[in-house]
Amino acid sequence: MTRFFISDLHLAPERPELLAALEQFCAQRLARGDQLYILGDLFEAWIGDDDPSALATQVKDLLAGLNQREVDCFVQQGNRDFLLGKRFARESQCKMLGDYVVIKDSGGAILLTHGDLLCTDDVDYQRFRRKSRNPLYRFVLSHLPLRRRQRLASEWRAKSRAASANKASSIMDVNEETVVQVMAEHQVTRLIHGHTHRPNIHQHGAKTRWVLGDWGDFGWYIALEKGAISLEKFAITP
Amino acid sequence: MITLRTNMGDIAIELDFEKAPLSAANFLQYARDGFYNGTIFHRVINGFMVQGGGMDSDMNQKEGRSPIENEADNGLKNEIGTLAMARTNDPHSASSQFFINVADNQFLNHSGKNPQGWGYAVFGKVVDGMDVVNTIKEVRTGSSGFHQDVPADAIEITETLISDAYADR
Numbered sequence: 001m002t003r004f005f006i007s008d009l010h011l012a013p014e015r016p017e018l019l020a021a022l023e024q025f026c027a028q029r030l031a032r033g034d035q036l037y038i039l040g041d042l043f044e045a046w047i048g049d050d051d052p053s054a055l056a057t058q059v060k061d062l063l064a065g066l067n068q069r070e071v072d073c074f075v076q077q078g079n080r081d082f083l084l085g086k087r088f089a090r091e092s093q094c095k096m097l098g099d100y101v102v103i104k105d106s107g108g109a110i111l112l113t114h115g116d117l118l119c120t121d122d123v124d125y126q127r128f129r130r131k132s133r134n135p136l137y138r139f140v141l142s143h144l145p146l147r148r149r150q151r152l153a154s155e156w157r158a159k160s161r162a163a164s165a166n167k168a169s170s171i172m173d174v175n176e177e178t179v180v181q182v183m184a185e186h187q188v189t190r191l192i193h194g195h196t197h198r199p200n201i202h203q204h205g206a207k208t209r210w211v212l213g214d215w216g217d218f219g220w221y222i223a224l225e226k227g228a229i230s231l232e233k234f235a236i237t238p
Numbered sequence: 239m240i241t242l243r244t245n246m247g248d249i250a251i252e253l254d255f256e257k258a259p260l261s262a263a264n265f266l267q268y269a270r271d272g273f274y275n276g277t278i279f280h281r282v283i284n285g286f287m288v289q290g291g292g293m294d295s296d297m298n299q300k301e302g303r304s305p306i307e308n309e310a311d312n313g314l315k316n317e318i319g320t321l322a323m324a325r326t327n328d329p330h331s332a333s334s335q336f337f338i339n340v341a342d343n344q345f346l347n348h349s350g351k352n353p354q355g356w357g358y359a360v361f362g363k364v365v366d367g368m369d370v371v372n373t374i375k376e377v378r379t380g381s382s383g384f385h386q387d388v389p390a391d392a393i394e395i396t397e398t399l400i401s402d403a404y405a406d407r
Contacts, residue, residue: 017345020286028381167354216354217327234386237346238281238289238324238337238358 007194008214040078040114047149049087063092115195247370261361292335302333314360329356
């Protein structure tokens, strides 16, 4: 059994190649008994589980298809798709994970998180995050009329394209003290996260941190098999 | 006209020497050198594109000439049946590999002179044998080493024919 980790696909109707890449990835890399962990920002924007878009349907069908192939799929919310909820999980037959999850393998425990919580130097973002995760805020947002939410999402996507908001240079990196502290709290020596769009492997003393990349010219994934963790990439564009 | 003869049929191509002079001349030179003979379509994604011109049937990369400048700002669009240069994430890194669009791939078009927006330079189009391309795009693919989307049965260019009209190009 191999466990695969991906994040930051930023799927959007304007980027059909990314969904195509995910479909190919699922078809070619995942085998029966494997597990797929999506560590946030699967979507560039998620306006609520009642999203009737073709993209939403395609992704839910794709993930539900994994379940049929006996591949378990786990999804964490990211900062761009934090409204992913129970209905999405039901329709795509995935299990939603909390912000921090510890999994075990033969080498011990591994902490999984999207990564935005580790960027504690970004004070404005952390303030927004606290606000956006407030149940009242989420309730109000997810109960706006669908049309209004669709327009909002489309504006968000246009804005992030124009401002190159998805480039690593526009996203703050993690705070190393926070990383060490969070790993200690969860009693792990291994951490996998995304969010920063800076794919790499870092050592913090005896602790190791794997960072997933965002999908664009390349698709990134981490494979965990028999205690060995590898960060891999493949071409998406020609 | 250049005809790529493959084990699945002939694909005839017209190059756009007006709008993509560097890329068209580059492709013609590879064709004249017989470089493409023995290369395969090594990356086939239905609904996207079929890519070839740089790998042999054992998935060994064939060493091309120096990379060329990216002409994606020439106004030609990545539409069904067009040919464009493949490259690494450096916009000006195309050498021999090309791809045939089997969808209207708007996101591959030029949108700005930066690494994200350079896009992929269209330099020609299929004028005959689109049925062959459509058969290729449907073949079964899998992963091979570090490569994904590799046809299970190799689709090889066996011969490259150049029409007299290109003799003085």
